[in-house]
Amino acid sequence: MEGAIPSPPNTRIAVVTGGNKGIGLEVCRLLASGGVTVVLTARDETRGLAAVEKLRGQGISGVVFHQLEITDASSIAGLADFLKTRFGKLDILVNNAAIGGVEYVQELDTNEEKFSGLDVYQRLEWMVKSVNETFDSAKEGVQTNYYGTKHVIEALLPLLQSSSEGKIVNVSSDYGLLTFIKNEGVRQELNDIEKLTEQRLDELLDKFLTDFEAGALEAHGWPNGFAAYKMAKATMNAYSRILARRHPELRVNCAHPGYVKTDMTMSSGVLTPEEGARNIVKVALLPDGGPTGVYFAKGKEASFM
Numbered sequence: 001m002e003g004a005i006p007s008p009p010n011t012r013i014a015v016v017t018g019g020n021k022g023i024g025l026e027v028c029r030l031l032a033s034g035g036v037t038v039v040l041t042a043r044d045e046t047r048g049l050a051a052v053e054k055l056r057g058q059g060i061s062g063v064v065f066h067q068l069e070i071t072d073a074s075s076i077a078g079l080a081d082f083l084k085t086r087f088g089k090l091d092i093l094v095n096n097a098a099i100g101g102v103e104y105v106q107e108l109d110t111n112e113e114k115f116s117g118l119d120v121y122q123r124l125e126w127m128v129k130s131v132n133e134t135f136d137s138a139k140e141g142v143q144t145n146y147y148g149t150k151h152v153i154e155a156l157l158p159l160l161q162s163s164s165e166g167k168i169v170n171v172s173s174d175y176g177l178l179t180f181i182k183n184e185g186v187r188q189e190l191n192d193i194e195k196l197t198e199q200r201l202d203e204l205l206d207k208f209l210t211d212f213e214a215g216a217l218e219a220h221g222w223p224n225g226f227a228a229y230k231m232a233k234a235t236m237n238a239y240s241r242i243l244a245r246r247h248p249e250l251r252v253n254c255a256h257p258g259y260v261k262t263d264m265t266m267s268s269g270v271l272t273p274e275e276g277a278r279n280i281v282k283v284a285l286l287p288d289g290g291p292t293g294v295y296f297a298k299g300k301e302a303s304f305m
């Protein structure tokens, strides 16, 4: 179901995936506050419509809902059809939807008091101890965070090319930095963007999952602690760089929001969702002709390593 909002001819159109809560919801709020028409997407229609209503109640108009489950090809096609018919183009795609790729062993508890006095490293350590990494959760993490995002991009590419300068912001993470991959060969391959191919990224993810199932992550130098999340974000970064080279007419960048208090981090982060979202929106609203194929950490250009 979609809401009806008028959009003047020169308005920029943005799609935000996973817009119903956390950083995604704040990205929608900030973009819409800046005059961008926002398609807030969510996999669950009830949660998505509630988010749009929440924004409306806070005086934010210019946000329309559309359902999107990023692992479902027909859902992605439905969004692409809607955008084509309604707007004929897409200016900004914020790929925000993601999962932890882990099983959370504790009930979600948003009481932050237990983190007071803990520094960032102690909080991250608490997070790693609070999850189980099963093969099924790792597979789902890779399917959602890498392949789901990639399939959304592929489907919306023609619409981004109909914009004067289509911008893709892939919400990344410092967990996607190559430093977490101890296997020197894999690390170098992922950084050698001139030679790297999408097929090779598929092969590396298959090998990672095979080693995960065999209990051989450490032996082969794959990341540990949120291993699938780290691999999916590292390969998403590499794919973004491949895309940026292939499509100089677009701007394709990765942005790390910072360590944010959301459900994904069980509220253990140090930034508010709005602060995290500002770091994403800054990249989404870079002027035309700006950098492409770049990693931004908390709003500043940084290294993929």
Ligand SMILES: NC(=O)c1ccc[n+]([C@@H]2O[C@H](COP(=O)([O-])OP(=O)(O)OC[C@H]3O[C@@H](n4cnc5c(N)ncnc54)[C@H](OP(=O)(O)O)[C@@H]3O)[C@@H](O)[C@H]2O)c1
Residues within 6 Å of the ligand: 017, 018, 019, 020, 021, 022, 023, 024, 042, 043, 044, 047, 068, 069, 070, 071, 095, 096, 097, 098, 099, 144, 148, 171, 172, 173, 174, 256, 257, 258, 259, 260, 261, 262, 263, 264, 265, 269
């Ligand atoms: N929080 C941090 O400290 C942090 C740090 C670095 C990077 N990030 C990145 O920031 C982004 C947002 O994370 P967050 O912390 O705001 O997490 P969050 O509060 O858990 O929100 C995740 C969003 O993604 C949606 N989603 C998950 N799987 C989906 C699917 N298959 N199809 C469509 N939507 C799906 C969720 O929908 P449901 O509500 O339906 O589950 C939710 O809207 C992610 O890319 C994350 O990796 C976060």
